[in-house]
Amino acid sequence: xxxxxxPLLWLLFSAGGTVAALLFPxxxxxxxxxxxxxxxxxxxxxxxxxxxTHPVIRLYLFVxxxxxxxxxxxxxxxxxxxxLQLKHLTELIAVLCYxxxxxxxxxxxxxxxxxx
Amino acid sequence: xxxxxxxxxxxxxxxxxxVSVWWWLQNRSYTGFVLRELxxxxxxxxxxxxxxxxxxxxxxxxxxxxxxxxLKTPLxxxxxxxxxxFVLFHAIxxxxxxxxxxxxxxxxxxxxxxxxxxLNYAAWLVLSGAVAFVLLRG
Amino acid sequence: MPSTVELTVARYRPEKESEPTFQTYEIPFRKDxxxxxxxxxxxxxxxxxxxxxxxxxxxxxxSCGMKVNGTPKLTCATFLSDYLPGPVRVExxxxxxxxxxxxxxxxDFMRKLKQVKPWIIxxxxxxxxxxxxxxxxxxxxxxxxxxxxINCMLCYSACPIYGLEPSFIGPAAIxxxxxxxxxxxxxxAAERLKILSEHDGIWQCTFVGECTKVCPKHVDPAxxxxxxxxxxxxxxxxxxxxxxxxx
Numbered sequence: 001x002x003x004x005x006x007p008l009l010w011l012l013f014s015a016g017g018t019v020a021a022l023l024f025p026x027x028x029x030x031x032x033x034x035x036x037x038x039x040x041x042x043x044x045x046x047x048x049x050x051x052x053t054h055p056v057i058r059l060y061l062f063v064x065x066x067x068x069x070x071x072x073x074x075x076x077x078x079x080x081x082x083x084l085q086l087k088h089l090t091e092l093i094a095v096l097c098y099x100x101x102x103x104x105x106x107x108x109x110x111x112x113x114x115x116x
Numbered sequence: 117x118x119x120x121x122x123x124x125x126x127x128x129x130x131x132x133x134x135v136s137v138w139w140w141l142q143n144r145s146y147t148g149f150v151l152r153e154l155x156x157x158x159x160x161x162x163x164x165x166x167x168x169x170x171x172x173x174x175x176x177x178x179x180x181x182x183x184x185x186x187l188k189t190p191l192x193x194x195x196x197x198x199x200x201x202f203v204l205f206h207a208i209x210x211x212x213x214x215x216x217x218x219x220x221x222x223x224x225x226x227x228x229x230x231x232x233x234x235l236n237y238a239a240w241l242v243l244s245g246a247v248a249f250v251l252l253r254g
Numbered sequence: 255m256p257s258t259v260e261l262t263v264a265r266y267r268p269e270k271e272s273e274p275t276f277q278t279y280e281i282p283f284r285k286d287x288x289x290x291x292x293x294x295x296x297x298x299x300x301x302x303x304x305x306x307x308x309x310x311x312x313x314x315x316x317s318c319g320m321k322v323n324g325t326p327k328l329t330c331a332t333f334l335s336d337y338l339p340g341p342v343r344v345e346x347x348x349x350x351x352x353x354x355x356x357x358x359x360x361x362d363f364m365r366k367l368k369q370v371k372p373w374i375i376x377x378x379x380x381x382x383x384x385x386x387x388x389x390x391x392x393x394x395x396x397x398x399x400x401x402x403x404i405n406c407m408l409c410y411s412a413c414p415i416y417g418l419e420p421s422f423i424g425p426a427a428i429x430x431x432x433x434x435x436x437x438x439x440x441x442x443a444a445e446r447l448k449i450l451s452e453h454d455g456i457w458q459c460t461f462v463g464e465c466t467k468v469c470p471k472h473v474d475p476a477x478x479x480x481x482x483x484x485x486x487x488x489x490x491x492x493x494x495x496x497x498x499x500x501x
Contacts, residue, residue, distance in 0.1 A: 006457045007490035010483055014217075020159045021207040021236075026244035028162050028203055030251055031169070032196030036187040043251050045177040051250070052173065061170065065163050072160035078460050079153045082418050085137055104167060111170045128268040130351035130359060135417045143324065146414060149462045213461065217480035224392035 009074050009098070016071025023064060058112045066105035073097035155206035158199040165196075211236040259283040259334060260341035261292050263304065266352050274352065277301075278341065289329040289344060290318055293356075306356040313470060316406030320356050321345040326408040326468045347411040349420070363407060366423050369449050370431035375442025393438040400433035400478050402471040409465035409475050415458055422458040423449070425465035425475035432478040435485075451486045459483075 035042035043051075051057050077097040080086050086093060140150040172183035186192060214236050215229035258280050266274040279300050281292050290308055297304045308318040311330040318329045323343050334342060350358035380387065409425040416422050431450055435443045450456050459479045466476040 003453045006453070007451070007487040010457065011487050011491070016159075017206070017210055020203065021210040022240050022243050023247065024159060024162055024203045025200070025207055025240075026247045027166070028196065028200045030248065032162070032165070032187065032200060033193070036184070036193060036196075040252060042184060045173070045180045048173055048180075061166075065166050065170070068159045068163045072156040072163070075153055075156035075460075076160070079150070079156070082415060082460065083140060083150055083153070085135075085418060087419075104163065108167055108170065111167075111174050115170075115174050128353060129272075130353055131266050131268070131272075131274060132351045133348070135349075135414075139414055139417065145464055145467065146462070149460075149464075153460070213463075213480075216461075216474075216477040217484055219477075219481055221396075224390075226395065 009070070012067065012070035013074035014071075016067035016069070017075075019063060020068040020071055024068065027064070052112075052115050058115070062108055062112055065108045066101075069101040069104045070098075073101035152205065152209050155202045155209075158202035159206060161195070161199050162203065207240065211240070255285060256283050256339060259292075259338065261289075261296065262341045262343045263293070263296070263356070264343075264345040265304070265355050266346070267303075267354065274345075276343075283334060283338075285333075285335050287334045289320075289322055289327070289332045289334060289342065292334060292342070293329065293344065304356075305354045314404055316404035319347055319406045319408050319411070321347060321411065326411040328406060328408070328470050331470060347407060349411055349413075349417040350407070358407075360407060362420065363405070363410060363424065363426065366427045367405070367430065369423070370427050370434075370446055371442060372430045372434055374434065374437065374440050375445060376439075377441050387439040389438055396438070397433045397436035400429045400436070400473055400475075403430055403433070403473045403475075404471055406470065408468045408470065409473075412464040412468040414462060414464070415460060419454070419458055421454040423455050425459075425479065426473075428456055428459075428482060429473050429475035429478040432482055435482070447486070447489065450482060451490070456482050456486060 030040065031042075034040045052061075074097070077093050080093050081090055140146045169180075169183055172179040187196070211233055215232035218232060220227040220232065260278055261281050262276050262278045264274045265277045279296050281295050281300070284291070288311075290311055293304065293306055294308075297306075306318070306320070306329075308330065309315040310317070313328055313331045316328075319326060320329050321327070321344070322329065322332050323337060326347055329344070344356065346352045346356045346358050350360060350362070353359050403426055405426060407426070410416050413422075413425055416424050428450065431446045434440045435446060456479050459476075461476060461480060463476045466474045469475065
């Protein structure tokens, strides 16, 4: 079944990889290193909440989180299949990977929809 | 050709080597390839961190404060540093390979690879600048 | 410059052994010799039982592909002087069954090549009286690189996916399919789509890129495959959104 939607999964992988390549370095640098280490002032709770009221920002965040998750799912599935030669588990691996990505996407959508 | 025939003069017994589970350590290219593929794990890690931040923001200022405090712990700082390096590796290999998949033809001539790569890096800079601007202006 | 160099060659004689062994020969070193010259010297003067394929000895027939010091190479294009002080290790290509010594069986590739229909497919042939099919240099440029393939199989031997999943259709077959898909005279892209977009077609490829690295004719099969992934995916989306057959 997964085989029939492979082109779609590849498109999601490509889109996610592009989003991750273009946007993750700066987000990671700021949120993961610059803010915690005090190099730069992190945005306040209020300013972030103000940003989140814009539907464009919510859409941006949805894309920012969900597409890279699908990128990981597709790539990691093949890494396990080829790298560890887990051919007999191929169906299970596919379900777990894409399932996890779907779960993350659903959680993101739920949070963004309901955020005050 | 799954059953190995007995050796006969007219059909010899072929030899097939089994591919080792450590095939990816056999040369630098293969190892570099697997490292590139493993960047996806750190991409997923950071997506989850951002999802976590979103959840903290939804729960209120105290939760957000707790989230920020957690990011300052040595474990998360270490993970974030490693993740940052892997995400950079992903970005660089992604941009460098982009022209292979994306062939653009203008007026019959193929746009040279370095233009596509350059456009990707330019977009990277512009978008990074925009994100930094939005997050830093307070 | 030394006067001799050691050549360590993989031997496999199914009539007396079940696994390949290595045999070392000391051969004269000449700075203009390639590995194929060394192998021919062994066969002519030292050990006539050594079996290997070769033909044109100038890099256009694709017969002499072997692993030299672990890397797939055309032995007629690989100079001994690049491997000084030696020893130079020569083995049969990976991922193909070894028939004898350095000779591998290529039936699998031949079958896959036929499956991608590597010829011009026309819905209707132009009658000869109407003249030739015309093609501009720009149209030629679109597929020319992929037409350089000499079927030497170095790319298959470099592709770990082919090693792990022998049903994978492989780099050269896809590159050759693309050579015809992108030829302006060809109208057979739809016929090739089915075999290429199956699970063992292009979607097995994870863009390791080793095939392009070892190709002696600079065909760049990895690029051909990635381009076809985009084409295949676009086609899939179109067929989903417009199921009545718009193309």
